[in-house]
Amino acid sequence: xxxxxxxxxxxxxxxxxxxxxxxxxxxxxxxxxxxxxxxxxxxxxxxxxxxxxxxxxxxxxxxxxxxxxxxxxxxxxxxxxxxxxxxxxxxxxxxxxxxxxxxxxxxxxxxxxxxxxxxxxxxxxxxxxxxxxxxxxxxxxxxxxxxxxxxxxxxxxxxxxxxxxxxxxxxxxxxxxxxxxxxxxxxxxxxxxxxxxxxxxxxxxxxxxxxxxxxxxxxxxxxxxxxxxxxxxxxxxxxxxxxxxxxxxxxxxxxxxxxxxxxxxxxxxxxxxxxxxxxxxxxxxxxxxxxxxx
Amino acid sequence: xxxxxxxxxxxxxxxxxxxxxxxxxxxxxxxxxxxxxxxxxxxxxxxxxxxxxxxxxxxxxxxxxxxxxxxxxxxxxxxxxxxxxxxxxxxxxxxxxxxxxxxxxxxxxxxxxxxxxxxxxxxxxxxxxxxxxxxxxxxxxxxxxxxxxxxxxxxxxxxxxxxxxxxxxxxxxxxxxxxxxxxxxxxxxxxxxxxxxxxxxxxxxxxxxxxxxxxxxxxxxxxxxxxxxxxxxxxxxxxxxxxxxxxxxxxxxxxxxxxxxxxxxxxxxxxxxxxxxxxxxxxx
Numbered sequence: 001x002x003x004x005x006x007x008x009x010x011x012x013x014x015x016x017x018x019x020x021x022x023x024x025x026x027x028x029x030x031x032x033x034x035x036x037x038x039x040x041x042x043x044x045x046x047x048x049x050x051x052x053x054x055x056x057x058x059x060x061x062x063x064x065x066x067x068x069x070x071x072x073x074x075x076x077x078x079x080x081x082x083x084x085x086x087x088x089x090x091x092x093x094x095x096x097x098x099x100x101x102x103x104x105x106x107x108x109x110x111x112x113x114x115x116x117x118x119x120x121x122x123x124x125x126x127x128x129x130x131x132x133x134x135x136x137x138x139x140x141x142x143x144x145x146x147x148x149x150x151x152x153x154x155x156x157x158x159x160x161x162x163x164x165x166x167x168x169x170x171x172x173x174x175x176x177x178x179x180x181x182x183x184x185x186x187x188x189x190x191x192x193x194x195x196x197x198x199x200x201x202x203x204x205x206x207x208x209x210x211x212x213x214x215x216x217x218x219x220x221x222x223x224x225x226x227x228x229x230x231x232x233x234x235x236x237x238x239x240x241x242x243x244x245x246x247x248x249x250x251x252x253x254x255x256x257x258x259x260x261x262x263x264x265x266x267x268x269x270x271x272x273x274x275x276x277x278x279x280x281x282x283x284x285x286x287x288x289x290x291x292x293x294x
Numbered sequence: 295x296x297x298x299x300x301x302x303x304x305x306x307x308x309x310x311x312x313x314x315x316x317x318x319x320x321x322x323x324x325x326x327x328x329x330x331x332x333x334x335x336x337x338x339x340x341x342x343x344x345x346x347x348x349x350x351x352x353x354x355x356x357x358x359x360x361x362x363x364x365x366x367x368x369x370x371x372x373x374x375x376x377x378x379x380x381x382x383x384x385x386x387x388x389x390x391x392x393x394x395x396x397x398x399x400x401x402x403x404x405x406x407x408x409x410x411x412x413x414x415x416x417x418x419x420x421x422x423x424x425x426x427x428x429x430x431x432x433x434x435x436x437x438x439x440x441x442x443x444x445x446x447x448x449x450x451x452x453x454x455x456x457x458x459x460x461x462x463x464x465x466x467x468x469x470x471x472x473x474x475x476x477x478x479x480x481x482x483x484x485x486x487x488x489x490x491x492x493x494x495x496x497x498x499x500x501x502x503x504x505x506x507x508x509x510x511x512x513x514x515x516x517x518x519x520x521x522x523x524x525x526x527x528x529x530x531x532x533x534x535x536x537x538x539x540x541x542x543x544x545x546x547x548x549x550x551x552x553x554x555x556x557x558x559x560x561x562x563x564x565x566x567x568x569x570x571x572x573x574x575x576x577x578x
Contacts, residue, residue: 031577038378045375046454046535053450053459062449091326098323151561155440155528155538159545160553164345165337169330243440246532250330253440260444276436292311 065265072273073266081255082274089251089278092169093241096176097234103149103181105226108188109214110142115192146189149182154240158249169250176237176244184233191225192218227293231286238282242275252278352550356558363555366540370559373536374567376454376529377522380461384522385515387434387466392473395427399477428474435467439525443534454535461522461529469518476510477503516571523567527560537563 052058109115157175165171200217208216245253252271259268326332336342394400401420439460446456485502493501530538537556544552 027577031574039382042375042378042382045372046379046458048379048455048458049450058450065445065449087325088329090322091329094322094326095330095332151564152557153524153528153560155531156541156557159531159541160349163545163548164349165333165342170332170336173330173332239438243438246440246444256441257444260441260448272437272441275438275441276433279436289315292315 068265069269071266072269073264074270078267078270082252082270085245085252085255085271086274086278088169089238089241089253089275090282092172092176092244092249092251093234093237093282095173096241097180097230097237099173099177100180100184100233100237101226101230103177104146104184104188107142107146107181108185108192110138111146111185112189112192113139115214115218142185146182146185149178150186151182152179154179154244155247158244158247162248167248167250172241172244172249172251175249176241180233180237184229187229187233188222188226191222191229195221224293228290231290231293235283235286238279242278349550352548353554355551356554357549357551358555362552366537366556366559369530369535369537369540370563372454373526373530373538373563374523376457376461376526376534376536377519377567379458380465380526381515381519381522383458383462384465384469384518387462388431388469388473391427391431391466392470393477394423395431395470395474396477397424398480398482400424400427427470431467431470431474433467434463435465435471437464439464439529440532443529444532447533452533452535457526457529457534457536460534461525465518465522469515472514473507473511476507476514480506513575516575520564520568520571523564527563 053062154175157179158172161171161174165174195218199221200213203213203217241251241253243253243256245251245255246257248254252275256268256271256275259265259271337346400406401417401424406420442464443456443460446459450456450459480503484506485498488498488502526534526536526538528538528541530536530540531542533539537560541553541556544550544556
């Protein structure tokens, strides 16, 4: 390094940052070819017949179907069923999300690495003690359980719970509870990773024990985020609860399933309108509550 | 940022909100408990207990025979294929609609200010297109993909194709919405600069607009693809191909040891796709 500032090459003004290609051209082409291959393979496997869809016959069929949807069936019977289904859907999503938050809240502290076996709380303890290994056990169990709950889709849980507790909305509640419990567990865990360490340290220096640190240092910091994530998942769950009925777990989905199966298109449109209204209201409500909490 | 020393209660304490909220929450809780037929005791009753036991013991050992795994290979691949094609259609639907549903693209902003300045008609058309596109997107995404799938099964028959269409339409609506949010966030200055050099609208779009949105755009699309894999794995429950169909069959036949295998396959698939998608995102 002998360069005085005058000797160094004038730096090119990058616009818009094309100057330094981050990867070479070959990898670029490789990615492109792989992508095309993926599309071709998928096209071949998924039996796409767009021609059918846009042919005169297919078009006419779809048009007839859409025309059959109108007018929506607003007879008192259907409206009553739809209102009942809407409330049931709300109830499933509400109870499911509440249970999910409980599951996640109960598990997340065990599944958080620096609360259970490493980090600030344990810096005074020996690094290779048997107690440390022992603490690994609940950590791994909780983490594994959350992962498992999350991996199985809600619909599948619903199928399983329909078998265990029988047809009806309760199966839907349980399905939402366990799947969303896994998802919230992961999200809550991320919140815990991000919390400010200083209050914990100061609590520790005053001689607070671990439980006190948890309640006065960790939970107050994390709670608003926990609530916000729970509300967000509730929005998602309203949509899911609306279709859980397809496998027999109550709510609007059950009515929709029947309406489609029996070709009652007018009723179908009514239910779809109710879903739309429910989802929209839930979105606004959740956004409003989130603003209040944070 | 909330200070942990001063929890955020102080602001809320002044209003009636907490009391009202608690009231509504309790009402909703009691009503939902009843409506959703929540009955935890069901697990303790003989039937629930038996079923749970039958399910748990039935799952083990998982069916790992070469015959069954061979049979499941094709549906597993089909699930991936459905998700890829579905996402592709979603992009085809979501991109143009998302663009039209962007205020700064179709109604106001640098691209339109010259045209709309003296012409209320042109302005009205712009907003009409904008609101129209938003309405279509909102319609597409508020009907759940399961309902779409079931309707498409009715329209085009059983098999993977209705699954592709369902994911395409439902995810098209979601992608379109997020795309338009990304588009709204485009920095105006490069556009303005391009315009002042005399670039036409197409040039502004390709050199000022697209380079800004592309990274976000790809990353979100990849995320949606991950979701699509999960979705296409269960769309089969209504007859739209893929693993879901096998899961439904095994469940109806009470072959729980097959269910465990299928869950394992699903887990591996989802993990692989997440890994690939994360890799691609890291490259970009």
